[in-house]
Amino acid sequence: MSSAKTMLLVSVWRGTGTQGRYEAFEVPQEDNQTILDVVSWVQQNLDATLSYRFACRVGMCGSCAMMVNGKPRWTCRTHVGKVAENGRIDVAPLRNLPVIKDLATDMDPFFDKWVGAEGHFHPTRTRADPIEAINPESPSRKLADEGIECINCAVCFAACDTVTANSDYLGPAALNRAWTLLNDEKDGDRTGVLDAVSGSGGCHNCHSLGSCAAYCPNELSPITAIAGLKRETARSFFRKGR
Amino acid sequence: MIGLKLYMLQRLSAMVMAPLVLGHIAVMIYAIQGGLSAAEILGRTKGSIVWALFYGTFALAVSIHAAIGVRVILAETILKNRHALDGLTLAIGAGLAFMGLSAVYAVTAS
Numbered sequence: 001m002s003s004a005k006t007m008l009l010v011s012v013w014r015g016t017g018t019q020g021r022y023e024a025f026e027v028p029q030e031d032n033q034t035i036l037d038v039v040s041w042v043q044q045n046l047d048a049t050l051s052y053r054f055a056c057r058v059g060m061c062g063s064c065a066m067m068v069n070g071k072p073r074w075t076c077r078t079h080v081g082k083v084a085e086n087g088r089i090d091v092a093p094l095r096n097l098p099v100i101k102d103l104a105t106d107m108d109p110f111f112d113k114w115v116g117a118e119g120h121f122h123p124t125r126t127r128a129d130p131i132e133a134i135n136p137e138s139p140s141r142k143l144a145d146e147g148i149e150c151i152n153c154a155v156c157f158a159a160c161d162t163v164t165a166n167s168d169y170l171g172p173a174a175l176n177r178a179w180t181l182l183n184d185e186k187d188g189d190r191t192g193v194l195d196a197v198s199g200s201g202g203c204h205n206c207h208s209l210g211s212c213a214a215y216c217p218n219e220l221s222p223i224t225a226i227a228g229l230k231r232e233t234a235r236s237f238f239r240k241g242r
Numbered sequence: 243m244i245g246l247k248l249y250m251l252q253r254l255s256a257m258v259m260a261p262l263v264l265g266h267i268a269v270m271i272y273a274i275q276g277g278l279s280a281a282e283i284l285g286r287t288k289g290s291i292v293w294a295l296f297y298g299t300f301a302l303a304v305s306i307h308a309a310i311g312v313r314v315i316l317a318e319t320i321l322k323n324r325h326a327l328d329g330l331t332l333a334i335g336a337g338l339a340f341m342g343l344s345a346v347y348a349v350t351a352s
């Protein structure tokens with residue numbers, strides 16, 4: 001072991017609720033090191049009381065998102081080499097969500113908005129019925145497919161300035177989910193979904209600047225989904241005068 | 243803090259405004275190039291139903307469009323109270339409509 005390992009200067013947000021401050025740590029730099037590795041190293045070697053959240057470590061579960069040098073990232077798939085600025089890394093809890101402790105945020109507001117956007121499946125058949133055949137090449141299925149790889153990480157939610165400014169706004173992930181349901185031929189409540197995204201916190205509040213799509217780690221485009229929702233709700237407005 | 247109805251109102255008022263803005267600019271260029279005096283312009287607008295309708299529609303569309311635009315800015319910056327926001331949106335729209343229509347009346351009433 002060489003004793004002259006390069007050290008990373010890591011600033012980590014510590015605190016509960018609205019109170020807190022950054023605490024500095026030195027972490028040895030490794031090859032192929034992720035931000036989650038850095039945070040875990042601090043917790044395992046320097047301060048066991050550091051709170052943060054992760055599960056899968058491979059970009060599947062969506063639980064490890066944090067602000068890294070001011071930008072929302074999935075930390076288990078974010079390499080230190082890509083984001084460190086002169087060996088410095090700032091890690092903070094995800095923006096636009098209340099902090100529970102240190103790097104762990106309360107995700108309830110995020111998931112409440114999925115419910116608010118009718119972001120759950122509305123079945124039309126029972127388990128006794130035969131499975132409905134869906135053509136994977138149909139235009140609506142293709143549109144739905146573009147948005148279904150969401151891992152609920154809330155990176156887009158943290159990136160969205162409209163979420164910051166308007167606490168009612170459903171946000172990019174919930175609206176993206178509503179759009180996939182609207183294009184899902186098996187979903188039985190089109191009107192319910194359109195109504196849910198048409199309220200005072202609905203899709204019409206999006207300013208279409210696209211931070212959501214720029215930061216989504218799975219390269220989804222909530223901004224495109226929201227444009228689709230605006231189009232479909234406008235159409236239903238003319239059809240039904242709603 | 244806008245739902246589908248306000249969104250549609252803002253988009254539709256924009257669609258009404260777009261051709262009227264172009265018409266207005268064309269008229270301005272024509273009036274200035276031709277060297278029309280204020281009196282000559284008033285001579286043409288006074289008593290004209292067409293100009294009253296043209297600028298009346300313009301003033302109303304602007305009032306609706308601007309009131310909703312200002313509402314969004316206020317909602318996202320300093321005014322979080324829903325009722326205050328509704329009241330202020332109406333007041334801004336009504337105020338703009340009153341000023342706009344008064345001006346239209348002044349140049350078109352004979």
Ligand code: SF4
Pocket residue numbers: 159160161162163171172205206207208209210211212213222223226
């Ligand atoms: S495009 Fe819309 S949803 Fe995406 S970040 Fe901007 S305001 Fe938020």
Ligand code: SF4
Pocket residue numbers: 149150151152153154155156157172173176215216217218219220222
């Ligand atoms: S849309 Fe992308 S950024 Fe937003 S929650 Fe889903 S995976 Fe994360």
Ligand code: FES
Pocket residue numbers: 054055056057058059060061062063064065074075076077
């Ligand atoms: S730990 Fe599961 S996505 Fe990062």
